[in-house]
Amino acid sequence: MHALVVDSDAAESSFLSAELQRHGFDAQECVTGAEALEIHDKFDLLLLDLRLPDIDGLEVCRAVRATSDIPLIAFAAGDHGLDRVLCLQAGADDCLAKPYGLRELIARIEAVLRRSGPARTAPRPATDPLARGSLCIDPLTREVRLNGRLVHLTRKEFDLLHRLAADPHTVHSRARLMTDLWGYPAGYVPDARASRTIDTHVSALRAKLGAPDWVLTVRGVGFRFGRA
Template sequence: MNQQVGTLLDAHPGEGPGGRVPRPRAEHPADRSPALARLGETLRILVIESDAHVGETLTRRLRRHGYETFSVATGEAALDEYRSADLVLLDPELPDLDGLEVCRAIRAASEVPIIAVSAVAGELDRVLGLQAGADDYVVEPYGFRELTARIEAVMRRARPAVRPTAQVITSGPLTIDPDLREVRLGGRRIDVTRKEFDLLHLLASRPEKVVSRKQLMAQVWEDSWSRPGRTIDTHVSSLRGKLGSADWIITVRGVGFRFGQA
């Protein structure tokens, strides 16, 4: 980690020494669920490594061990490519963007497993890497067998999160089907936009919890950096109108929203 880590953590989220860190691209055509690779499928690994020689060597060795591997050398390229990976190996020292912020940006929009690989071995650096969203932290120099063992261990933890089908949510007359992306009220289909569906489904999947505006921006709009303006309120108002009652979505002032029942 570089010496500017402390400053970055105290600064406005998403701002690095060179300015605003680009947020992950939404609606990438290669969007995949995290830990997509299953038994019999080849694990696809993205290597984010600033040193071209190191990145090429690591990529070549991973391929020899049966992994499908591709590499990039910058944070900007990483934010373009991570969605097509089943696992990310991240060098925190990148030439253009702060590696911690790249890690946070990926984690805010995806659950793809991330292993930080760094020559910096300090306890604080490892803690900051894990807090930024990395699933593991490997210190260079490392044994290649150790790295592959850590990859397998991280993937074992990630795979149970993958479900063949998503659960239909029912609350009184309201039914939300995430597979069909369909909302029905009393058996009647309610036409909702993509963002309206995502917002309603997120709230309904956590019926006992308040979801903050920041969480909604990160998970529905895939934007961890912008301040929540009127966008969320506009979508909430539209949903309440379509559902015929404000009681389906309860405003918790100063915090966010929670799912209710009309």
């Protein structure tokens, strides 16, 4: 598991990296938001201090979340509730106030990683490629091609597209998608933030596939594949 620690304080960054390595992570450090935006897609976990020398940490959160579903935990200075709320609204999966306890941080990392993976009850995906018109989805290589052209998707974008295309005549509810793909408990009722998460991924899929009718919204229910 590769973790990126983004903190302008070299001492804090080195200490946190060492602790992560003690818990089995392969940690790398960087000190600027610009560098984090350039390399974050090579990692499995992002730990981000909001106080950066070049870019506001909230802007980094938004930029990362616009293109990636990497698990992201942010650190805010002091116990200011508004900062944590803004951080979560910007796309962070969790936010801790500094100073924080290492045991709490590790527990929160484990919780975020659990939520970022498929739920245990999720159906085992088929391994045969799916052909839907000009779209080909290969679950083994996790590649998507449209008219033979490779379409670059994030992990969650691929999981969402594959789920919809594998059962194209079914309307998939937001609650079921959050349970099966984001690891939320069965019976979970999506709140506004969870709904925005799904909407963001659907919008990204439509943009990358070049047309909105690949994924259709069924108002008040959920989504279904649009070109069955």
